[in-house]
Amino acid sequence: MTVTASVPAGEPPAWAVLQRRLFSALDEVWRVFEERYCDPDGGLRFDGTLQGRDGADDFYEPFFNWPMLYLLGGADDLLDACKRHWNGVTRQLTDAGFLIDEYERGYDWFHQGESLLMFYGICAADPSDEEFRRRALRFADLYLPASPAGNVDGPRRMIRAPHTGSGGPRRGVNEEWAAGYGAELAGMRPYGLPLEDLPGIDTWDDLADPVNARRMGEEMDRRLGDGDVAVNLASTSLIANAWLYSHEARYRDWLVAYVRAWQERTAGCGGAVPDNVGPAGQVGELHGGRWYGGAYGWTWPHGLHSVGAVAVIAAMNAALVTGENGAWFDLARAPLDQVLAEATRGPIRDGDSSMAMTWRQRLGAEADGDLQLVPYRRGLHGWFDRQPLQLAFPAWIWWCSGETRDQRRLSRVEAECGYDWTTVHAFRDKEEAGHEAPWLSYLAGRNPDYPARALAMALGQVARRMALIRADDPAVDPGDIHRWQRLNPVVTEILVQLTTGAPAALYNGGLQQAGVRYWDADRARPGLPADVAALVEDIDPARIVVHLVNLSNTGERRVTVQAGAFAEDRIDQVVVEELEDGYPGRSRAYRADRFTTSTRRIDVADNHLLVILPPGTRLHLTLSVSRRQFTPSHPTFDRFQEKQK
CATH class of the missing domain: 2.60.40 (Immunoglobulin-like)
Known part of the structure; x- marks a missing residue:
C-alpha cells in the first residue's frame, strides 16, 4: 500500500528542524570520539591492566547506542563503524583473557546484559550480515540445555551459576573479593554488607578487621557464587535475539520454560520474585530459606534496579516469542506492586538511598521535595534503600500489555510521585534513559511542547559531552575503564521516544521494541x-x-x-x-x-x-x-x- 503526501509543510515545526539538527550533530560527534579514543582496528586505546572478572562490559558500553542511531537514520558508514568497533573490542578482550570464542568467559548477567546491547543493536540494524547471524545463534546456544558448555540445568529449569558464559559455569565471585571483602572497598560502601547474617559482622566498619574481611569474602564466594539468580533472566534476550533470526523451537521452548520456572518460584514465595535458587533447585537453599539475598538480588547491591529490570525484560521476551501477553507480565508487575505497597514520603537522603546522586541529577531541586519513595532492597531487617520508582519499569509494562490496570498504575505513580512530570530535566546518564515522565505526559496531551524541549535538551547534552572530550586528558588515570562511557557523545533516548513511540531499551539487556x-x-x-x-x-x-x-x-x-x-x-x-x-x-x-x-x-x-x-x-x-x-x-x-x- 502506498500513500502520497500532499499537505504543505509550510512553516516547519520546531521539533522537525531540531530533530534533523540532532541527527546531523550526532553524525559529526561519533567520528570525533572514534578518532580520539579508538585504534584503527576499532579497539579502545587502553594502557591499563584488567584484573579479575569485571571489565568486559565497559569496553562495549561506549558504543552501546551507536547501532540504534544508525537504525533510526544515522550516517551510512556508521553501521560499518559499529561492526569495526565490536570486532576490535572483541579481539582486545580476547587477548586480555576475558572472552572465549568471542563471548564472555563467565560473568554475571547484570554486566553481560550491558555488554550485549551493542551486539543486539547490530543484529537488528543488519540482519543480512551472516557473520553476526552465526554469532547470534552460537552465543544463544551456550544457554540451551543441550549445550556442552553446561550453563543450564534443563530438568531443573535453571542456570547453574550467577557467573556463566563460554567457559561454562564459573562458580564463585571476583577472585580479589573471595580473598577478602574489606572496608577499604570504599566504592562499595553505599551498598552495605553483601551478606547480613555472619556473626560479628553487623556494620560496614566491621569489615576493617582482616579476619572479618576474609570471612565475608569466603562466604560470598560460597553463597553468592553458586546456583541460579534472578538477574540471569536477562539471558532471555540472547535467546530471543537468536529466535528472531531462525524461529527454531528450541530457542522459544527454553525461553518459555525458564520464564515459567521463575513464575512458579514467585508463586511459591507468595508473589515475591525470589532472587536465588540453590544448586539443588530450591529457593533460599544457600540463604537460610530466604527468598532474598542472592547475587545482584534484593539485598545486594541494587535490589529493584536489577530485579525489576530483568523481570520486565523476561516478560517482554516471553510475550515476543509466544505472541501472547498471557500472564507473562504478572512476573514484572509483582516487584513493582510489592515495593509500591511499602512506599513512604520524603526527600532523597544520601544515607537512605544508594543511588542518591543519580536521582539528584535526574530531578534537580525537586529531589528535596516531598517525594514518593519506594524501598529498592530487602534484608534481614526489612525493606530499605528508599528512592523514587524507576519509571521505565511500569512504562514498559503498560506499553507492552496495553492493559487498563497498568495504565492505572502509571497514573497512580504520577499522582503520588511528588515531582512534576512535565519538566524536562537536562541530564544524561550512561543508560540513556530517565525522561519517561515528560514523554508520557506528552502522549497524554498534557505536555505539548515536549518534543521541541526534549530535542533541544539532547542537543545541549551533545554539546556538553563534546566539551568534556575537549577537556579530557587520557594521560590522567589511563586505567579508567569508565571514561569512555561517560564521554560517549551519542544520545538516542529522545529520538527513540519521538520517532518510534517507545521508551528506550532497558539498559541491563533489553531488546529495543517499537511502535x-x-x-x-x-x-x-x-x-x-x-x-x-x-x-x-x-x-x-x-x-x-x-x-x-x-x-x-x-x-x-x-x-x-x-x-x-x-x-x-x-x-x-x-x-x-x-x-x-x-x-x-x-x-x-x-x-x-x-x-x-x-x-x-x-x-x-x-x-x-x-x-x-x-x-x-x-x-x-x-x-x-x-x-x-x-x-x-x-x-x-x-x-x-x-x-x-
Whole structure:
C-alpha cells in the first residue's frame, strides 16, 4: 500500500528542524570520539591492566547506542563503524583473557546484559550480515540445555551459576573479593554488607578487621557464587535475539520454560520474585530459606534496579516469542506492586538511598521535595534503600500489555510521585534513559511542547559531552575503564521516544521494541531518509498517530513505515490527511491563501506501508493496528520489496 503526501509543510515545526539538527550533530560527534579514543582496528586505546572478572562490559558500553542511531537514520558508514568497533573490542578482550570464542568467559548477567546491547543493536540494524547471524545463534546456544558448555540445568529449569558464559559455569565471585571483602572497598560502601547474617559482622566498619574481611569474602564466594539468580533472566534476550533470526523451537521452548520456572518460584514465595535458587533447585537453599539475598538480588547491591529490570525484560521476551501477553507480565508487575505497597514520603537522603546522586541529577531541586519513595532492597531487617520508582519499569509494562490496570498504575505513580512530570530535566546518564515522565505526559496531551524541549535538551547534552572530550586528558588515570562511557557523545533516548513511540531499551539487556520503525525506501536501508523528521504523537494498543515532515524543498523522499520493531504488528487501516485546494495560491500574492484539507481512510492489512513525501510536504498518519499478528523477526528491506513485487 502506498500513500502520497500532499499537505504543505509550510512553516516547519520546531521539533522537525531540531530533530534533523540532532541527527546531523550526532553524525559529526561519533567520528570525533572514534578518532580520539579508538585504534584503527576499532579497539579502545587502553594502557591499563584488567584484573579479575569485571571489565568486559565497559569496553562495549561506549558504543552501546551507536547501532540504534544508525537504525533510526544515522550516517551510512556508521553501521560499518559499529561492526569495526565490536570486532576490535572483541579481539582486545580476547587477548586480555576475558572472552572465549568471542563471548564472555563467565560473568554475571547484570554486566553481560550491558555488554550485549551493542551486539543486539547490530543484529537488528543488519540482519543480512551472516557473520553476526552465526554469532547470534552460537552465543544463544551456550544457554540451551543441550549445550556442552553446561550453563543450564534443563530438568531443573535453571542456570547453574550467577557467573556463566563460554567457559561454562564459573562458580564463585571476583577472585580479589573471595580473598577478602574489606572496608577499604570504599566504592562499595553505599551498598552495605553483601551478606547480613555472619556473626560479628553487623556494620560496614566491621569489615576493617582482616579476619572479618576474609570471612565475608569466603562466604560470598560460597553463597553468592553458586546456583541460579534472578538477574540471569536477562539471558532471555540472547535467546530471543537468536529466535528472531531462525524461529527454531528450541530457542522459544527454553525461553518459555525458564520464564515459567521463575513464575512458579514467585508463586511459591507468595508473589515475591525470589532472587536465588540453590544448586539443588530450591529457593533460599544457600540463604537460610530466604527468598532474598542472592547475587545482584534484593539485598545486594541494587535490589529493584536489577530485579525489576530483568523481570520486565523476561516478560517482554516471553510475550515476543509466544505472541501472547498471557500472564507473562504478572512476573514484572509483582516487584513493582510489592515495593509500591511499602512506599513512604520524603526527600532523597544520601544515607537512605544508594543511588542518591543519580536521582539528584535526574530531578534537580525537586529531589528535596516531598517525594514518593519506594524501598529498592530487602534484608534481614526489612525493606530499605528508599528512592523514587524507576519509571521505565511500569512504562514498559503498560506499553507492552496495553492493559487498563497498568495504565492505572502509571497514573497512580504520577499522582503520588511528588515531582512534576512535565519538566524536562537536562541530564544524561550512561543508560540513556530517565525522561519517561515528560514523554508520557506528552502522549497524554498534557505536555505539548515536549518534543521541541526534549530535542533541544539532547542537543545541549551533545554539546556538553563534546566539551568534556575537549577537556579530557587520557594521560590522567589511563586505567579508567569508565571514561569512555561517560564521554560517549551519542544520545538516542529522545529520538527513540519521538520517532518510534517507545521508551528506550532497558539498559541491563533489553531488546529495543517499537511502535513503528522506518526504512529509507530509496537507499534500501533502515532509518529515516535525509531531511525527513518523524514524530509519534499518540499511541495506544490499537492506534498510532505519526507525523512525517519532508524538510527538503527540492527532493522527494520515500519512507516505508513498519509496524512493530520486528514487523510483528498489522496496520489494519490508515487515515491520511490530503490537500484539497488553496496552495500554493496565486503567484501575485505575497502570502499563501488559506488551504483546505480532508481525510481519507485506506485499508492496509499488512505490517508496512510506503509513504511518498514530495518536497516540502507533511503527512499525518493515523494507523489502526492489531498487535502481534505476524511472526516477529529481524526484518530486512528485501522482505518488503518482495511483497511489493
